[in-house]
Amino acid sequence: xxxxxxxxxxxxxxxxxxxxxxxxxxxxxxxxxxxxxxxxxxxxxxxxxxxxxxxxxxxxxxxxxxxxxxxxxxxxxxxxxxxxxxxxxxxxxxxxxxxxxxxxxxxxxxxxxxxxxxxxxxxxxxxxxxxxxxxxxxxxxxxxxxxxxxxxxxxxxxxxxxxxxxxxxxxxxxxxxxxxxxxxxxxxxxxxxxxxxxxxxxxxxxxxxxxxxxxxxxxxxxxxxxxxxxxxxxxxxxxxxxxxxxxxxxxxxxxxxxxxxxxxxxxxxxxxxxxxxxxxxxxxxxxxxxxxxxxxxxxxxxxxxxxxxxxxxxxxxxxxxxxxxxxxxxxxxxxxxxxxxxxxxxxxxxxxxxxxxxxxxxxxxxxxxxxxxxxxxxxxxxxxxxxxxxxxxxxxxxxxxxxxxxxxxxxxxxxxxxxxxxxxxxxxxxxxxxxxxxxxxxxxxxxxxxxxxxxxxxxxxxxxxxxxxxxxxxxxxxxxxxxxxxxxxxxxxxxxxxxxx
Amino acid sequence: xxxxxxxxxxxxxxxxxxxxxxxxxxxxxxxxxxxxxxxxxxxxxxxxxxxxxxxxxxxxxxxxxxxxxxxxxxxxxxxxxxxxxxxxxxxxxxxxxxxxxxxxxxxxxxxxxxxxxxxxxxxxxxxxxxxxxxxxxxxxxxxxxxxxxxxxxxxxxxxxxxxxxxxxxxxxxxxxxxxxxxxxxxxxxxxxxxxxxxxxxxxxxxxxxxxxxxxxxxxxxxxxxxxxxxxxxxxxxxxxxxxxxxxxxxxxxxxxxxxxxxxxxxxxxxxxxxxxxxxxxxxxxxxxxxxxxxxxxxxxxxxxxxxxxxxxxxxxxxxxxxxxxxxxxxxxxxxxxxxxxxxxxxxxxxxxxx
Numbered sequence: 072x073x074x075x076x077x078x079x080x081x082x083x084x085x086x087x088x089x090x091x092x093x094x095x096x097x098x099x100x101x102x103x104x105x106x107x108x109x110x111x112x113x114x115x116x117x118x119x120x121x122x123x124x125x126x127x128x129x130x131x132x133x134x135x136x137x138x139x140x141x142x143x144x145x146x147x148x149x150x151x152x153x154x155x156x157x158x159x160x161x162x163x164x165x166x167x168x169x170x171x172x173x174x175x176x177x178x179x180x181x182x183x184x185x186x187x188x189x190x191x192x193x194x195x196x197x198x199x200x201x202x203x204x205x206x207x208x209x210x211x212x213x214x215x216x217x218x219x220x221x222x223x224x225x226x227x228x229x230x231x232x233x234x235x236x237x238x239x240x241x242x243x244x245x246x247x248x249x250x251x252x253x254x255x256x257x258x259x260x261x262x263x264x265x266x267x268x269x270x271x272x273x274x275x276x277x278x279x280x281x282x283x284x285x286x287x288x289x290x291x292x293x294x295x296x297x298x299x300x301x302x303x304x305x306x307x308x309x310x311x312x313x314x315x316x317x318x319x320x321x322x323x324x325x326x327x328x329x330x331x332x333x334x335x336x337x338x339x340x341x342x343x344x345x346x347x348x349x350x351x352x353x354x355x356x357x358x359x360x361x362x363x364x365x366x367x368x369x370x371x372x373x374x375x376x377x378x379x380x381x382x383x384x385x386x387x388x389x390x391x392x393x394x395x396x397x398x399x400x401x402x403x404x405x406x407x408x409x410x411x412x413x414x415x416x417x418x419x420x421x422x423x424x425x426x427x428x429x430x431x432x433x434x435x436x437x438x439x440x441x442x443x444x445x446x447x448x449x450x451x452x453x454x455x456x457x458x459x460x461x462x463x464x465x466x467x468x469x470x471x472x473x474x475x476x477x478x479x480x481x482x483x484x485x486x487x488x489x490x491x492x493x494x495x496x497x498x499x500x501x502x503x504x505x506x507x508x509x510x511x512x513x514x515x516x517x518x519x520x521x522x523x524x525x526x527x528x529x530x531x532x533x534x535x536x537x538x539x540x541x542x543x544x545x546x547x548x549x550x551x552x553x554x555x556x557x558x559x560x561x562x563x564x565x566x567x568x569x570x571x572x
Numbered sequence: 573x574x575x576x577x578x579x580x581x582x583x584x585x586x587x588x589x590x591x592x593x594x595x596x597x598x599x600x601x602x603x604x605x606x607x608x609x610x611x612x613x614x615x616x617x618x619x620x621x622x623x624x625x626x627x628x629x630x631x632x633x634x635x636x637x638x639x640x641x642x643x644x645x646x647x648x649x650x651x652x653x654x655x656x657x658x659x660x661x662x663x664x665x666x667x668x669x670x671x672x673x674x675x676x677x678x679x680x681x682x683x684x685x686x687x688x689x690x691x692x693x694x695x696x697x698x699x700x701x702x703x704x705x706x707x708x709x710x711x712x713x714x715x716x717x718x719x720x721x722x723x724x725x726x727x728x729x730x731x732x733x734x735x736x737x738x739x740x741x742x743x744x745x746x747x748x749x750x751x752x753x754x755x756x757x758x759x760x761x762x763x764x765x766x767x768x769x770x771x772x773x774x775x776x777x778x779x780x781x782x783x784x785x786x787x788x789x790x791x792x793x794x795x796x797x798x799x800x801x802x803x804x805x806x807x808x809x810x811x812x813x814x815x816x817x818x819x820x821x822x823x824x825x826x827x828x829x830x831x832x833x834x835x836x837x838x839x840x841x842x843x844x845x846x847x848x849x850x851x852x853x854x855x856x857x858x859x860x861x862x863x864x865x866x867x868x869x870x871x872x873x874x875x876x877x878x879x880x881x882x883x884x885x886x887x888x889x890x891x892x893x894x895x896x897x898x899x900x901x902x903x904x905x906x907x908x909x910x911x912x913x914x915x916x917x918x919x920x921x922x923x924x925x926x
Binding site: 374376395396397399400401406408413414415416417418419420424428429431432435438439440482486 | 786787788789791792794795798799801802803804805806807808809865866
């Protein structure tokens with residue numbers, strides 16, 4: 072048997088009051104993809120930080136090629152061939168691709184310190200990019216690239232330093248299906264070149280298509296490591312959460328009632344073309360499509376964030392004019408935006424202040440909000456949505472991703488909407504929180520709300536929705552009932568190659 | 573590579589897991605939290621610094637700890653403090669108002685010129701405040717409608733305002749006729765033993781604190797500064813909030829202008845030249861973050877107070893006027909550096925506590 076290129080033996084790490092990792096062992100061999108899965112807080116990121124030198128273990132050892140090593144910092148680990156790509160990208164927009172790839176190590180003109188050897192930079196960068204299989208011009212500004220391309224630039228940067236172990240932390244959380252597939256091809260290519268890859272993801276679907284083995288962490292311990300052939304989806308979920316999650320995707324039983332939201336002939340130059348749709352009371356309508364198909368743009372128009380050129384929006388049969396989110400909220404439409412940190416939350420405000428934000432005027436007399444009313448509203452949502460927070464006054468920046476997302480949901484629900492638009496409501500949150508969010512969505516529908524669900528996770532759309540609309544190029548190109556819809560059909564419609572029903 | 577933010581994320585996630593489902597909010601916890609908040613507050617730190625400074629000056633100089641000197645100091649910094657209240661609100665939304673010095677001069681001049689022409693006092697004063705409000709509205713519209721960055725928009729109105737003042741006065745001061753005793757009282761009078769500008773400052777501090785802390789629009793101001801996009805998506809009238817803070821700030825600057833004219837009994841064309849710097853410094857020393865969303869009116873007023881006391885102390889100690897500026901600058905830098913250092917330490921403790 073070959074020697075693992077990187078091995079962790081009995082790693083323990085404690086933060087005062089919390090055991091983050093408890094005697095964790097794992098190993099990765101050259102030319103394999105090891106997936107590491109677990110809920111948020113299971114210790115994945117802590118483990119990766121230890122492997123890449125950003126944190127030191129309290130106990131245990133790290134072996135590189137069978138030799139015990141101690142990484143003092145990430146640079147040291149990188150110098151020994153261990154690179155890590157974090158979820159939050161660290162490329163510099165204002166610089167070119169080539170400069171980013173060789174950031175901190177720009178080639179200098181011989182004999183002239185401090186002067187960049189540009190021709191050599193472009194040449195070397197092109198070579199690295201080619202190895203990653205990315206046809207990006209090294210002289211392009213990173214600013215002009217898509218998120219997916221930026222990520223590839225970061226991977227190229229890691230590989231330019233002869234990385235033998237590449238760690239990726241949730242790399243696909245903001246990629247489209249196509250981009251994800253492209254990334255996987257590249258990762259498979261690197262695997263074929265003998266690079267060992269440690270891949271962290273919440274998306275089990277991806278693990279089955281990419282990984283060779285999977286290690287499951289729960290509460291800072293390794294629950295088990297399996298070859299992918301022996302793993303099942305349900306089995307992995309059970310290992311991750313320590314219990315069965317039959318409600319992982321909960322189907323709504325209620326049948327749709329009267330039309331709540333009706334959209335006719337909605338157009339916006341450049342993004343939306345003649346969009347027509349209805350959402351009934353108690354109905355979940357899934358909106359599938361590739362990134363850039365116009366789903367988020369549609370949501371923004373319905374919520375009054377972006378203006379529409381032509382078209383008509385009706386809520387409960389009444390034509391409504393929506394010029395801004397304020398109008399939308401007043402007419403009973405509310406949006407849970409795609410990016411909770413950028414668009415959803417005021418991170419420096421408390422749970423209470425975030426949840427009551429849109430209803431503050433209703434809770435106020437003469438412009439003075441009632442503290443007691445605010446606390447009642449917040450407390451009821453904290454209980455109903457099981458938001459885990461030490462207090463109502465906790466700043467939301469200190470909550471976990473899943474709980475932050477619940478705060479955004481609570482805020483939307485506080486407005487008591489008729490139509491709820493959810494844009495990627497479970498992106499980047501862990502399995503447990505996801506199940507809770509799904510159950511909540513189902514409950515809301517059963518209580519008579521009309522729900523428009525945008526999600527890039529097809530299984531989510533397919534199992535949650537009564538009907539699935541597929542968008543492409545700013546229009547709705549297909550509609551499926553829950554029974555008709557399959558991943559293949561939806562994907563085919565989204566990519567413009569309809570499969571006969 | 574940035575390793576800090578993901579680290580924070582995991583640890584807080586672990587924290588979320590180890591926390592009880594929803595911690596009870598009791599009165600005991602409230603008292604403890606109140607104490608914790610008090611000692612952790614920037615305002616508390618400045619107050620301590622102010623008291624230490626005061627104690628030092630009381631020991632080293634004879635003149636400092638006298639009623640006359642203390643109220644004199646208070647009157648001197650009250651104008652900075654009054655404008656800093658408005659500036660704080662602007663900075664809270666993530667903006668900045670550089671035009672306050674020009675507004676101060678322009679408003680004072682407007683009132684002074686009207687009084688010179690025999691216009692009734694209430695009308696002249698309202699006109700002065702109105703000029704301030706108008707400039708604020710222009711600032712706000714340039715920022716919300718035209719989309720200019722606040723720095724640029726208010727830099728523009730700073731120049732325009734000052735230019736107008738010089739055009740109107742041709743560089744000569746305008747003298748207020750002495751029969752407006754009520755007006756002069758605004759700048760020179762006392763209520764009991766307290767100078768009127770100080771009383772105005774205290775009242776405005778109170779009103780500002782209530783406004784920011786307890787009203788809907790106060791909360792909106794923090795939300796807009798904390799995350800404008802999220803605020804907009806939450807249905808907050810972001811543009812209206814921004815307009816409001818610029819109008820409030822300029823109106824307060826105008827009020828300071830009127831007080832200054834009343835105090836000097838003349839409107840100087842150079843009044844308030846460079847005034848934006850101490851005003852912004854007061855807000856920042858007071859803990860207002862230039863990123864928006866963090867800060868209080870009380871902090872800004874205390875910030876103005878510490879600069880005022882420092883200046884007074886240096887005069888009493890015979891420090892040269894030239895050196896005074898350098899000391900003031902050092903204090904600004906130190907205050908903010910200390911704050912950052914303390915925040916970092918607290919974040920570490922929080923993370924460590926898990």
